[in-house]
Each structure stands twice: as structure tokens, then as C-alpha cells.
Amino acid sequence: MRNTSAARVTGTLVFRALASMLLGGALGLGIYAVSNADATYLFAITGGLTGVVVALGLDVYRRAGRLTEVRVTVPQLSELTFVVNNDARQVSWQLFIESVTRVSVQPLDDEEGLLREALSSLYSLFATTRETLKVSRPSVHANNGLTVEHLAVNFLNAELRPFLTKWHPRLRAFEEESPQRPEHEWGEAAQCRAELRQVQANARQYVLAYARLAGVKDAQAIIDGSRIHV
Template identity: 75%
Template sequence: MLSMVLGAVVGICVYAISRTGGTYLFAITGGLAGVLVAVGLDAYRRAGRLTEVRVTVPQLSELTFVVNNDARQVAWQLFVESVTRVSVQRLEDDEGLLREALTSLHGLFATTRDILKVSRPSTHATGGLTVEYLAVNFLNLELRPLLTKWHPRLRTFELAHPDRPESEWAQAEECRADLRDVQAHARDYVLAFARLAGVRDAEAMTDATDLQQRSVRLPGQAPS
């Protein structure tokens, strides 16, 4: 109903303008153009508006970041890619495979880099850091050292002993210990991405165990 009314009003305005000539026509046209420009500029300012966000991440302490809508979208993509992988889910000694975990982290490294490559650089703001800064540190301080150290070592064992389970690998326990440390740090980075993106209930989304233990009704799910 509202759309019909608005359509009728627009139609009457267009007809009235078309019947107007001379100076009045130019004045009305100029006024409408000014309104459209003002609306466009306001939308642009809203999209580019910078917001300060304070987050705490391992090895970096508490930092102040500045984000706009573009940066929030990048942070959201990084959060989704991270939270859906083994990177933030603790792998106990009797659970899962190290090969699967390292492969997942390697994929996360590549995906994070690809997201940054296709995204526009954040708007520069004095005194604030950007989502790219956080993502690059996540790659270089957490993922890269783990993958560089353990990926080739596990591969060497697999090639030398193709019929033996990785549980017989002499360095399996040490590798799992390092993996747990990185997963703990990665969780803080993932929550930082969520904070920059403005995600609500990020901790519940990140902690799969907590999600299973609590009676959380997902969107569209009927009450139990």
C-alpha cells in the first residue's frame, strides 16, 4: 500500500514538473538534483565512516583498530573462514589427525591471504590499526611458524612409513602441543575479527562445545 502511495506521489511530481516551464523548471530540477547529491553523499559518508574498536590479541596486547564498512566485511569473511576450521577447535591427544589439522590450517593461511589480496586497503587513519594488520600478524606470528616447522616433518614421516599410523610418529606429541598453543592463540584472533566485524555472540559461535552444551535455538529452528 505504501509503495502505491509513493508511486502516485512520484508520478504527480513528474507530471507537475513536465508541465512547468522556464525558470521554475530549472529551479525544480536543480533542487531535485541537489537532494539526490545530498542523499548520495550521506550514504557515502556512512559507508566510509571510521569507528574505533579496541581488541586484545596474543603477542600484540591491547590495540586500537579503525574500521569502516569495507573493513567490517573483510573481518567478517576472515571470521567465517577461521571459525569453521579446526584452527579454533582444540584437538585432544586421542582425537582427530594431525595431517587433517595441518592441512586445514594451510588452507586457512591461503584463504586469508586471498581475501586480503582481493580487498581494498583500509582507509588510513592516524593512531589506529587496520584489519589487514591483524590478519597479517595472524599469518606470520601464528600459522606460518607452525606450518613451516611441522608440515615437512610430518610429510617426511608419512613418506618414510606409508603404512604406519601417525600415532607412531615419535614427534606426534610435541606437534600436538604446539598445535594446541596455536589454536588457543587463533581463537583470540578469531574473536578479534568478530569484534571488528561487529558479530554478536561470537564466543558461542567459536566454541563448538559450548554451543552443544547450551540450548541454543538457531535461526529458523523450531523450539524443542
């Protein structure tokens, strides 16, 4: 078996060496022919090569800008059609990663973690999502389809903003009035955690939608297996 494997490796190396020699020889002959061609043939060859390069560039550009329709379901919006290209997929991937590694999509039981950490994480996610959209190029609109920007802005305004606007100042007031008291003694802690769980459940659907727009496979397994980062 070892001799057979060694023979195969040797044969592969020899084949690669011969192929490299033939390719190098052909390239050398081509360069020699071009360098010794008269002006007419030289311009013709140069024009042909330029045409090939332009055609390949246009094909890559068309592939990058090609729009694809994707149907996703998110809270409060039911099933909608989104249009994405490579730029939109990249933005969706960034939003997916920023969201999936935070407490926003991870369950927080009554005896786990701190509400302050959870609210701070959601506040950070709000700022990061907004910054990601600010530095990204606007998506192309087509066929009346929605874009990843629509999805992200709705997540901020319909989910995160109402929750943070309500609970961030209330928790801060408790912390300032009773700095020595533990968080579980806050009279509104149970209600805040209940509403946090609902926000987390809705956020999970948005994150799965980001993953679908980005073309992520096994997004559910990634979310369930991710570690919390607050």
C-alpha cells in the same frame, strides 16, 4: 477473537489501499505539474531534485567511510586500537567466517582427528587469508590506529607460519618414510599436538578479534557451536 482479528486485517488493507491511492494521486499531480511547467520552473525543479540526490549520496558515502576505533586483545600484541570502516568490517567478517569453520579454533584432543588434516586445514587457512587480503582494498589509516590487515598479517607470520614451517615438513617426511604406519606411531606426534593446541588457543583470540572488528555479536557462542571443517 477471530472476528476481531479479521476486522483488524480488513482495516489494515483498507488503510493501505487509501494510502496507496493518495500517494499515487500526489505523484501523478507532481508529474503533470512538472510536464506542464515552463523552462525556468522545470530547470529549478530538476536542479532541486539533483541536489537532494547528491546530498543523500554524500551522506551514504560518509557513513560508509566513517572510521570507528575498536580495542582488541590478541596474543603477543596485548591490547591495541584498530580503526575500521564498512570495508574493513566486511574483510573482518570474511576472515572470521573462514577461520571459525576450520579446525584452527576447535580443540583437537590426543585421540581425536588426524594431524595431517589439522595441518592441511591450517595451511588452507593461511592461503585463504592471504587471498582475502590481496583482493580487498587497503584500509584507511587514521589516528595511528592499526587495521585489520595488521591483525591478519601478524596472525599469519607470528602464529601460522612458524608452526607450519616446523611441522609440515616433519610430518611429510614421516609419511613418506613410513607410508603404512599409522600417524600415532610417529615419534613426534605428541609434541606436534601440544604445539597445535597452543596455536589453536592463540588463533581463537585472533578470530574473536576479527569478530569484534566486524561487529559480530555472541562470537564466543558461534565459535563454540561451530562444526569443524578441515
